Amino acid sequence: MCAMRDLDAKAREAKGKKAAFGQDIDLESFSSDNPFHEAVQDIGQLPENERERMLMAGIDTRPGVRSGTYLQKDGTSVYSTSLQEGLEIIPIKTALEKLDWVKEYYWKLLSVDTDKYTARARLDLHNGYVIRALPGAKVTYPAQACMYIEKDGFSQNVHNIIIAEENSELHIITGCATAAHVARGLHVGISEYYVKKGAKLSFTMIHHWAEDVAVRPRSAGVVEEGGLFLNNYISMKPVKSLQMYPTVYLKGKGAVARFYSLLVGSPGGELDVGGRVYLSAEETRAEVISRAITNGGNIIARGDLIGEIAGVRGHLECRGLILKEGSIHAIPELTGKVDGVDMSHEAAVGKIAQDEILYLMSRGLNEDEATATIVRGFLSVDIPGLPAPLKEEIDRAVELSQQDMM
Amino acid sequence: MLIVEDLQVKLGDKEILSHIDLEIRPGETHILFGPNGSGKTSLLMTIMGYPQYKVTAGKIFFKDEDITHMTINERARLGIGMSYQRPPSIHGLKTKQIVKICSGNEINVNTLAESLNFSDFLDRDINVGFSGGEIKRSELMQLIAQNPDLLLFDEPESGVDLENIALIGNTISRLLERDHRCAPGKSVKETRKERTKMGLIITHTGFILDYVTADKGQVLYEGILACKSNPIEIFKQIKEIGYEECVRCAT
Known part of the structure; x- marks a missing residue:
C-alpha cells in the first residue's frame, strides 16, 4: 500500500493549490459528508421524478436499451450491473480493494497534485466506476453511468477509470444530474481513459446540473495504435461554474481522438471548457470541435493541439454564437514541434445572421421559430462513428435546451 | 391580385x-427587365417584406389586404413566396428540413427532390457550397413545397448549366400553371382562365x-418602371437598342 500512501502525501501538499484555469472554488463551503443511500435493486423501480431527472442527462432506466448501468447517489454507489458479456462495471472502491490490476490504471494519466480538486478526489474519494470492455468485446448498446447529487450543498468526489481493451468497442454515456430540490453542489470528477490497440471508445457526457453547482472534472486519456477515442461533452443547462480541459495522448501509430463539445452559457454561468491532444505517434489525427452559445453566461472555449512528430494531422474548430448578453472567448492553440505537422484551426464568434432569420421567415416561420431553427442547426454537429442511440440522446439534450434559451 | 401603388x-x-x-x-405572369443595380431585386425584396427596404410612400396590396407593413412571415402565410438569387447558407440545417418547413410537413420530400434531380442534396446543409444551378433547384423545391399564390423569381436562370435550364424553366412554367396542357374536357382558353398563380x-x-410564357413585361431603369408591353418584344428591343434607349423611347 506504499503507492497509496505516496499518493496521499502528494495530495495533501496540493490541498490548497489553485487550478490553472477557472474561478477558485472554496471547497470548505461544501460538505463531503456522505448521506446514507440504500442499494437499488432495479433501476426501473426508481421514483419517477428521479428517473426523469436522469433521463434529461441521457440515463435511460428502461430495460433493454443499455448494456449496463452504474448509478451513484451523492457518494454512494447504489447500482452497478453489466448485462453484456465482455463488459465489466465495478465501483472503483470495490475494484481498488479486490482487483490488483486496477492500480495500474489509477492516477496514471493524471497527477494527484495537479490542483486542489485532484487532491480532494484522492483524499476524500467517495466512489466512482471502473468500466472495461474485455479484449475483442463489441459492446454495441451503450453502457451508462449516472452521477446524481441528492443532498444540497454536497461535494461529490468521484474517480472513474474507463478501459477499452485491445480490439474492443465500447460506448458509454455518462449523465450527471442533481435532484430537483438541489440548488447548490460541487462535483469533482477524475476520469482516466485507456483505449488500447485497435479499440474504439466513445464517451458521451451530458451534464444537467443546477444553477448553483460548481463542476471540476479532471480527465486524461491515452490511445494506442489504431485506437479511436470519441469524446463528446454536452452542457446545456444552467451551471454556476464549470472548468475542464481534458487531455488525450495519442501514443500509437494511427491513433485518433475527436472532441465535440456543445455548450450553452446561461446568465451567471461561467464555462471554461477545452480539449487538448498530444499527437505523439506516426499518422495520428485529432479534431477538437466546439459549439458555444450564450444567452448571458461567459464561455471560454479552448482547444490545444500539440504535434510532436511529422505527418500528424489535426484540426480545431470553435464556433460561438451570442444570443443575448454574455461573452464567448475562443482560444485555439496549435503547437508544432517539428516540421511536417499539418494542423489548422478556425474560430468564429458572432450573433445569428439576420439574413438567415429573414430567409426562414420568408418560408413561413416567425422570428422565434426561425431563430430556434438556426440555433438547432448550429448545435447539430455530425459525429462520425457515434451510434444512433447516443446521437438521439444528444439531439434530445439539444431539443430540451431550446426551451430554456428562447 | 397584387397591387403596388405609387411605391417609394x-x-x-x-x-x-x-x-x-x-x-x-x-x-x-410578369417579367421584369432591367440592368444591374436598377432596383429589380429591391422591388422583389420590398414585396416580400424585407425590413431594410423602407417604404417611404405608397402602398402594397395583396389579396385585398394592405400588406405594406406586414412582416415577412405574415406575407409568406398570405401566399407570397420568393426564389432568391443568392440565399444565405445555414450551417446544420439540412435541405430536407427547410423543405419540410416550407410545406408545413405536408409533402413527400423525396419524391419532390427526385423530380428536380436533387435527391443527393437533401442531407446537405442548405446552400452550403451549392453551385448557382444547385441553389436554383433548391429554391424551386422550397417554393413547390410552400405553394404560394404569388411567386417572385430573382433571376432563376443565372448560373444554371444548359443541362438544367430546361428542367428549371419547365418547372417554373408548371408552378405558374403555364404549361399549356388543357384540363380534361376544357379548352385552352378555359384552362387559362382557371389559372390563379x-x-x-x-x-x-x-x-x-x-420556357415560360408571360403576359406582360416591364423595364425597371434607375428605380423607375417603364415600357409595359409584350415581354418578348421588350426583350428584343433591349437586345437591339439597349436599356437606356428602350426606356427613352417609351417615355
Missing part, C-alpha cells in the same frame, strides 16, 4: 425605387422566356 422605397439613406405602380392579376420574374438573359 429607401435602402439606408438612398432612394432606390420611386413611383412604382404594378398590378398583377390572378393567373398573370401570379408570377413576377426578374430576368437578365431572357433565357427563361423560352
